Amino acid sequence: MNQNTFSSRDKESAVAEMVEALRVSQNASDMMDEAFSSLLRINRTDSRCLDIVHRLGRITAGDLARMSGLTTGAVTTVVDRLEQAGYLRRIRDTEDRRKVFLEATERANRLAEAVYGQISEVGQRRxxxxxxxxxxxxxRFLHINAHINKSLSDALREVCAAENDEDDPLKVAKAFATHMRSHSDTVDKGVDDIICGKTPE
Known part of the structure; x- marks a missing residue:
């Protein structure tokens, strides 16, 4: 069937079904991450930070704070715990000794490969x-979804901080919705960049 034969109602229904499928997928991913965190005997925040470092290979604590949404102080505590657990190490820059990088240890790499490598294997087969x-x-769709969720989570934290004296979550949620309606251009630009081939962070 030609795409032009679909009605706008068909497209709305298809988009709604896609969003629902994505929510189910995210929930399943969350369950997988929780199981992996339990295997490593670390909390979810530490596991999320370890995943960022593992994915990028080598980053600074400042970059980790920015990408995880944590404060620099909180990241220092996370890195201390992960280093003590044997999953993360600090590496000093050979050219600038004041600069410190974070790397996943070989033990963490082997654990990630043994567990998450199965997802890649199944994906290749199926x-x-x-x-x-x-x-x-x-x-591209996954990158767009990640960008939207990151943008919305940053905005929601910003609104929550501004409304810290408000006890009604619904009122804060409505303030967030209003905020997003007036800042939609920022989110849309990021989506446009991804569609045009710009590599997301």
Missing amino acids: MGDMNIEDIIRVT
Whole structure:
């Protein structure tokens, strides 16, 4: 069927179904991350920070704070715990001894490969019939979803901080919705950048 034969109602229904499927997928991912955190005997915040470092290979504590949404003080505490647990190490820059990088240890890398590597293996087996164009579209969609969620979570924290004396969560949520309606251009620009091929952070 030609795409032009679909009505706007069909598209609204398809988008709603896609969002629902994404929520289910995110919940399943959350359950997987929780199980991995339990395996490592660390809390979810520490696990999330470890995942960021593992994914990027080597970053500074400042970058980790920015990407995790934590304060620099909180990140220092997280890094101390992960270092003590044997999952993270601090590496001094050979050119600037004042600069310190964070790296996942070999133990953390082996654990991540043994567990999360299974997702890649299953994906290679079961999604091998997808053509490259479909894979690119799905990847772009995932980047867009990550950008939207990151933008909204940053904004929600900002509104919560501004409304810290407000005891009614619904009132704060409505303030957040109003805030987003007046700041939608910022989110949309990020989406446009991803669609145009700009690599997201």
